[in-house]
Amino acid sequence: MNTITKRKLTNVIMDLGRSWALIFLIVELVFFSLAAKGFLSLRVFQMVFFFGVTVFLLGVAELFVIITGGIDLSVGYIVGFASIISSRFVALFLQTGMSTLPALLLGIFLTLAIGLLPGLVSGLLIAKLRVPPFIATFSMLGITHGVSELLILNGAVNMPKLSTLFGNGYFLYWAPGPGLSLFVRPEIPRGGFILELIPNIVVVAFVVIGILSFMLKRTVFGQYTYAIGGNVDAAIRSGINVSRHTVKIYMLSSFLASLTGIIYVMMYVKGKGDAGASNLLDSIAAVVIGGASLYGGKGTVWRTILGALIIAILETGLRVMGIPTFDKYIIVGIILISAVLIDKIFPDKTYMDTKE
Amino acid sequence: MTHTLSETIQGNRKLAFIARNWAAFFLLGFLILFSFTGKGFLSVTNFQNVGHLAVIAILMASAETFVIITSGIDLSIGFVMGFSSVTAGKIIQILYAAGGGISPGISIAIGIVIVLILSLIPGLVSGVLIARYKVPPFIATMGMWGITNGIALKICKGFPVATLPEVLTRIGNGYIIYIKPGGGISFFSLPHGVGNESIREYIRLIPYSFIFVGLILLVLWHLLRNTTFGQHTYAIGGNEEAAVRAGINVKLHLVKIYILSSFIAGLAGIFNVFQTGIGNFTPFGAMYELFAVSAVVIGGASLMGGKGSIFGSVIGVFLIAFLENGLLISGVVPFYRFIAVGLLLIIAVVIDQLFPDLL
Amino acid sequence: MEYLVETKNITKRFGGLTAVNKVSFGVQAGEIVAVLGDNGAGKSTLIKMISGVHQPDGGQIFVQGKEVEIHSPMDALSMGIETIYQDLALAENMNVYSNIFLGREKTKKVLGLFNVMDSQYMFDESQGVLDKLNIQIPSLRNNVRTLSGGQRQAVAISRSIYWNAKFLIMDEPTAALGVAQQKLVLDLVKSLKDHGLGIIIISHQMHDVFAVADRIIVMRRGEKVGDLKKEGTNPDEVVNLIVGSESVV
Numbered sequence: 001m002n003t004i005t006k007r008k009l010t011n012v013i014m015d016l017g018r019s020w021a022l023i024f025l026i027v028e029l030v031f032f033s034l035a036a037k038g039f040l041s042l043r044v045f046q047m048v049f050f051f052g053v054t055v056f057l058l059g060v061a062e063l064f065v066i067i068t069g070g071i072d073l074s075v076g077y078i079v080g081f082a083s084i085i086s087s088r089f090v091a092l093f094l095q096t097g098m099s100t101l102p103a104l105l106l107g108i109f110l111t112l113a114i115g116l117l118p119g120l121v122s123g124l125l126i127a128k129l130r131v132p133p134f135i136a137t138f139s140m141l142g143i144t145h146g147v148s149e150l151l152i153l154n155g156a157v158n159m160p161k162l163s164t165l166f167g168n169g170y171f172l173y174w175a176p177g178p179g180l181s182l183f184v185r186p187e188i189p190r191g192g193f194i195l196e197l198i199p200n201i202v203v204v205a206f207v208v209i210g211i212l213s214f215m216l217k218r219t220v221f222g223q224y225t226y227a228i229g230g231n232v233d234a235a236i237r238s239g240i241n242v243s244r245h246t247v248k249i250y251m252l253s254s255f256l257a258s259l260t261g262i263i264y265v266m267m268y269v270k271g272k273g274d275a276g277a278s279n280l281l282d283s284i285a286a287v288v289i290g291g292a293s294l295y296g297g298k299g300t301v302w303r304t305i306l307g308a309l310i311i312a313i314l315e316t317g318l319r320v321m322g323i324p325t326f327d328k329y330i331i332v333g334i335i336l337i338s339a340v341l342i343d344k345i346f347p348d349k350t351y352m353d354t355k356e
Numbered sequence: 357m358t359h360t361l362s363e364t365i366q367g368n369r370k371l372a373f374i375a376r377n378w379a380a381f382f383l384l385g386f387l388i389l390f391s392f393t394g395k396g397f398l399s400v401t402n403f404q405n406v407g408h409l410a411v412i413a414i415l416m417a418s419a420e421t422f423v424i425i426t427s428g429i430d431l432s433i434g435f436v437m438g439f440s441s442v443t444a445g446k447i448i449q450i451l452y453a454a455g456g457g458i459s460p461g462i463s464i465a466i467g468i469v470i471v472l473i474l475s476l477i478p479g480l481v482s483g484v485l486i487a488r489y490k491v492p493p494f495i496a497t498m499g500m501w502g503i504t505n506g507i508a509l510k511i512c513k514g515f516p517v518a519t520l521p522e523v524l525t526r527i528g529n530g531y532i533i534y535i536k537p538g539g540g541i542s543f544f545s546l547p548h549g550v551g552n553e554s555i556r557e558y559i560r561l562i563p564y565s566f567i568f569v570g571l572i573l574l575v576l577w578h579l580l581r582n583t584t585f586g587q588h589t590y591a592i593g594g595n596e597e598a599a600v601r602a603g604i605n606v607k608l609h610l611v612k613i614y615i616l617s618s619f620i621a622g623l624a625g626i627f628n629v630f631q632t633g634i635g636n637f638t639p640f641g642a643m644y645e646l647f648a649v650s651a652v653v654i655g656g657a658s659l660m661g662g663k664g665s666i667f668g669s670v671i672g673v674f675l676i677a678f679l680e681n682g683l684l685i686s687g688v689v690p691f692y693r694f695i696a697v698g699l700l701l702i703i704a705v706v707i708d709q710l711f712p713d714l715l
Numbered sequence: 716m717e718y719l720v721e722t723k724n725i726t727k728r729f730g731g732l733t734a735v736n737k738v739s740f741g742v743q744a745g746e747i748v749a750v751l752g753d754n755g756a757g758k759s760t761l762i763k764m765i766s767g768v769h770q771p772d773g774g775q776i777f778v779q780g781k782e783v784e785i786h787s788p789m790d791a792l793s794m795g796i797e798t799i800y801q802d803l804a805l806a807e808n809m810n811v812y813s814n815i816f817l818g819r820e821k822t823k824k825v826l827g828l829f830n831v832m833d834s835q836y837m838f839d840e841s842q843g844v845l846d847k848l849n850i851q852i853p854s855l856r857n858n859v860r861t862l863s864g865g866q867r868q869a870v871a872i873s874r875s876i877y878w879n880a881k882f883l884i885m886d887e888p889t890a891a892l893g894v895a896q897q898k899l900v901l902d903l904v905k906s907l908k909d910h911g912l913g914i915i916i917i918s919h920q921m922h923d924v925f926a927v928a929d930r931i932i933v934m935r936r937g938e939k940v941g942d943l944k945k946e947g948t949n950p951d952e953v954v955n956l957i958v959g960s961e962s963v964v
Contacts, residue, residue, distance in 0.1 A: 071494070073646070125702060125705075129705070129706055129709055130709055131702070131705040131706070131709070132659045132660075132705070134429070134649070134659060135649075135650075135653060135659065135701055135702075135704075135705050136702070136705075138646055138649070138650065138698070138701065139697070139698035139699070139701040139702050140698065141646070141694075141698070142694040142695060142696075142697045142698030142701070143694065143695045143698040143699070145691075145694045146691045146692055146693070146694035146695035146696075146698070147695065149689075149691035149694070150689060150691050150692075153689065153691075218831045218832055218834075219822075219829070219830060219831055219832060220820045220822060220830065220832060223809075223813060223817075223820055223832060226806065226808060226809055226813075227806045227809060227813075227817055227818075229808065230806035230807055230808035230809055231804065231805065231806040231807065231808075233802070233804055234803075234804040234805055234806045234814075234817065235806070235817070235818070237788070237804045238804070238817040238818030238819070239789070239792075239818040239819070240817070240818045274640065274641045277640050277641055278640045281498060281501065281502055284498065285498075285502075288495060294492045294494055294495060295492070297806070297807075297808035298808060324509075324510075324513075324514070326506050326509035326510045326514070327506060327510070328506070329502040329503070329505045329506030329509070330502060330503050330506030330507060330510075331506075332502045333498075333499040333500065333501065333502025333503035333505075333506065334499065334502075334503060336495060336498060336499040336502065337485060337491060337495065337496060337499035337500075340489075340491045340492070340495050340496075341485075341489060341491065344489065344490070348858070348860060349857075349858070349860070349861050350860055350861060351860075351861055351862055351863050
C-alpha cells in the first residue's frame with residue numbers, strides 16, 4: 001500500500017472516529033430494535049422525544065455555557081423553581097377571575113421573565129466578581145431550591161386542565177372518521193383507531209432549539225460565544241464586551257431551564273422543587289457526548305441533541321425491556337467518560353493533518 | 357472602587373485579620389446570635405448533636421479539601437458514600453442472616469474491611485482517568501457519580517438495606533460517659549439493666565463519633581500539613597508544571613489523591629451504617645459533594661488550587677451546620693439552609709477576590 | 716521627513732526603577748525599525764507605552780506629527796497602532812475569516828428582522844486582503860488550529876492590515892517558528908513596507924533583524940545607546956552595544 005492511500009485510509013478512520021456518536025446512536029437503535037420487544041414502533045419513538053424534551057432543552061442550555069468554558073449547576077433546580085412559580089402565578093390569576101388562556105399565558109410570561117434572574121445573578125458574579133462558574137451557579141442552585149421549597153410548604157397547586165391537555169397533547173391527529181385535525185383531539189368511539197403525531201411539547205422544544213442553533217451558528221451572538229471559549233484574551237482585544245456576553249449566556253441558560261420547568265408542569269400538572277435535579281448529569285453528558293469540551297470553544301446544537309437522543313433512547317429502551325433505570329446511571333456514566341477518551345483518540349484536525 | 361477598598365483593608369492589620377478569618381468570625385457571630393434566638397441552642401446536648409450530625413459532612417469536606425488543593429474536584433463522593441453504605445449494609449445483612457456461628461461483630465468487621473477496599477476503586481478509576489488520560493476531573497468524577505450511584509441502587513434495588521444487628525446503632529450513637537444526675541457515672545454504655553427508654557434521664561458526654569472523626573481528622577491534618585504528601589499536594593495545585601519539573605510524580609500523586617478522597621467517602625458510608633443502622637443509598641437531592649465543596653471554599657480554599665486546609669474546611673462545615681441547627685431551633689423552616697449556603701458561598705468568594713494576597 | 720510615530724524624551728518609572736529613561740526615536744512610513752536589548756533593557760516597556768499598555772511618566776508621543784496621549788490599547792487601535800503579540804490573539808477554534816472579523820463582524824438583515832452574519836462578505840474581504848499581501852492559506856473556512864505557526868502570524872498581520880493599521884508593533888514575530896516559517900513571516904513583513912506601514916520589531920534574533928530592518932535601535936538599562944542604519948553596521952557592533960558600554964547615538 002503506498003503512502004497516499006494509507007493516508008487517505010487514516011483520514012477516513014479519523015473522520016469515522018470523530019462521528020462516533022452518530023455511529024453509536026445507530027448501533028443503539030439496532031440493538032434495542034432487536035432486543036426490546038415493541039421498541040420499533042411509532043409510539044415508542046414518540047416517547048423517546050416526549051420524555052427527552054427535558055434533556056434536549058437543558059443540554060442546549062448547558063451547551064452555550066460550556067462553549068464559553070463555564071458550567072451551570074443550577075439548571076436542574078431552576079426547572080423546579082419555574083415549575084412551582086408558574087403554577088402559582090396561573091392559580092393566582094385564575095382567582096382574580098381571569099379566564100384560563102390569558103391566565104396561562106400571563107403566568108408563563110412572568111415565569112420566563114423571573115426565570116432570567118438566577119442567570120443574571122450568577123452571570124454577574126462570574127463576569128464581574130470573577131467567581132468560578134461552579135461556585136456561582138451552585139449558590140444559585142441553593143437559593144432557587146430553597147425558595148421553591150418554601151413556596152410549596154403548603155402543597156403545590158394544580159395547573160388548569162387546559163395546560164395539561166396541551167402538555168400531553170399532540171400536534172396532529174388523524175382518525176378515520178373526522179380525518180386530520182391540529183391540536184384538538186377529535187372525538188372517537190372508545191377503542192377506535194386514532195393516529196397521534198408529534199407531541200406538542202416536542203414541537204415547542206424543537207422550535208426553540210432550532211432558533212438557538214441558528215443563533216449559535218449564524219449570528220454575532222454565537223460568534224462571540226465561541227470566541228470567548230476559544231481565547232478570552234483574543235475576544236477582549238477584539239473589543240468584544242466579554243463580561244456582558246457572559247451574563248447573557250447564563251441568562252439564556254436560566255431562561256431555557258425555566259422553559260423546561262413550564263413544560264414540566266404542563267406534563268405533570270403539579271410543580272416540584274427537584275423536578276429537574278436528576279437531569280444535570282444527563283444534560284452535561286449530552287453536551288460532552290456531542291463533542292464539546294469543558295475547556296470551551298467547541299460544540300454545536302445538533303450534536304448536543306444527538307448526545308441527548310443517545311441518552312433518551314437508552315432510557316426508553318431499557319424501560320421497554322423492563323430493566324430498572326438504575327442501569328441507566330451506570331451506562332450514562334460510562335458513556336460520559338468514554339466520550340472524552342474517544343475524543344482524545346480522534347482529536348480535531350490540526351496543522352499536521354492538513355499539511356500536504 | 358473594590359481596589360481601593362481592598363487596599364484600605366490590607367493597610368489595616370486588624371481588618372486584614374478579620375477578613376482572613378471571616379468564616380471563624382461568622383461562626384462566632386452565629387453562635388452568639390442563636391444563643392439569644394433559639395431556646396436550648398446553647399447547650400452541651402445541642403452542640404454534641406450538631407457535631408454528631410456533622411460527621412459525614414466533615415469527612416466529605418476533608419476528602420474534597422485534598423482534591424480541591426490540587427485544583428481538581430470530586431463529584432462522586434456523595435454516591436461513593438451511598439455505595440459504601442449500601443454495600444456494607446448488604447454484606448452485614450447477608451452474613452448476619454446466615455447465622456452459622458458468625459457473630460454480629462465478625463459480620464460487621466468483614467463488611468467494613470470489604471467495603472473499605474471496594475471504596476478505593478472509584479477513586480482509582482477517576483484518578484487514572486484524570487492523571488493518565490487527562491480527562492477533566494469534573495467529567496471523570498461525574499462519570500463515577502453515575503456509575504457508583506447505579507451500582508448502589510442495583511445492590512439495594514432502590515430500598516434501604518435494613519434488618520442489621522442492633523449493636524451498630526448502639527456503637528454509632530453511643531457515648532463515652534453517661535451521668536445520671538444525683539446517680540452515678542458509667543462509661544461506654546448505660547449501666548447494666550437500664551433500658552434505652554430511660555436514656556433521656558442521663559447526661560451523655562462525648563459521642564463515639566467524635567473520637568472516630570477526631571482521629572481521622574488528626575491523621576488527615578498531619579498528612580496535609582506535616583508530610584511530603586501534603587507538600588506535594590499543595591505544589592501540584594500551585595503550579596503543576598513546576599511540580600513536574602521538581603521531580604514530583606504528579607500522575608501518581610493525583611491518583612493517590614482521588615483514591616484518598618474515595619476512601620474517606622467510603623469511611624463516611626460506613627459511619628452512615630453505624631449512625632442509622634441501615635444501608636442507605638444517596639438520593640439525588642442530597643448533594644453531599646456540592647455541600648462539601650461549599651464548606652471547603654467557605655473555609656478559604658480556592659477552586660484554582662494551591663490553597664486550603666483541613667481546619668478551614670471543618671470551620672466551613674460547622675458554619676453551615678450551626679446555621680442549619682440555629683435556624684431550626686429558632687423556628688425557621690429548614691429550607692432556608694439552601695439559601696443560606698448559597699449566600700455564604702457568594703460571600704466567601706467575594707472576600708477571596710477582594711483580598712487575594714491575604715488568604 | 717516626518718515620522719509616523721515619534722517619541723521625545725519618553726520616560727517610565729516603576730517605583731524606584733527607571734525602566735525607560737528619556738528615549739527619543741521615530742519611525743517613518745515604509746520603514747522597519749528593530750528594537751534590540753538584553754532582558755530588562757526596557758525595550759518592551761518602551762513599546763508598551765506606544766501600544767497604550769503603560770502610560771509614560773514623562774516625555775511626549777507624536778503620531779503623524781501631532782502630540783497624543785495614549786491611555787489604553789483601544790486608544791492606540793483608534794490611531795491605527797496595532798500590536799501583534801507573541802500569542803497572536805487568535806481564537807484557534809474559529810476559522811480564518813471569523814478571526815479577521817472578530818469583534819467587528821459584518822451582518823445583514825434576514826427577512827428584515829434578524830441580524831445574521833454575512834459570511835460570504837467576510838470570506839471575500841478576507842481573501843482579498845490575503846491576496847493583496849500575497850499570503851497563501853489552504854482555506855479560509857478552516858479553523859486557525861489547522862494552520863502552521865507562520866500562517867497564523869500571517870492571519871494576525873492581515874487582520875491588522877484589513878482594519879487599516881498604519882503602524883505595526885511586532886513582539887518576537889519569529890520566536891516560536893521553524894526556519895521555513897520564519898522566512899515566510901519575514902518576507903511578509905518586508906512586503907508590508909510597500910504598503911506604507913511603519914513597523915517596529917522586537918526580536919532577539921540578530922539574523923531576523925538584519926534580514927528585515929532598515930534601522931536598529933539598541934536599548935541598555937533603560938536608555939537608548941544606539942540608533943544605527945543597517946547598512947552602516949554589523950552584528951558584532953550591535954552585540955557589543957547590547958552587552959558592552961559603548962554607545963553610538
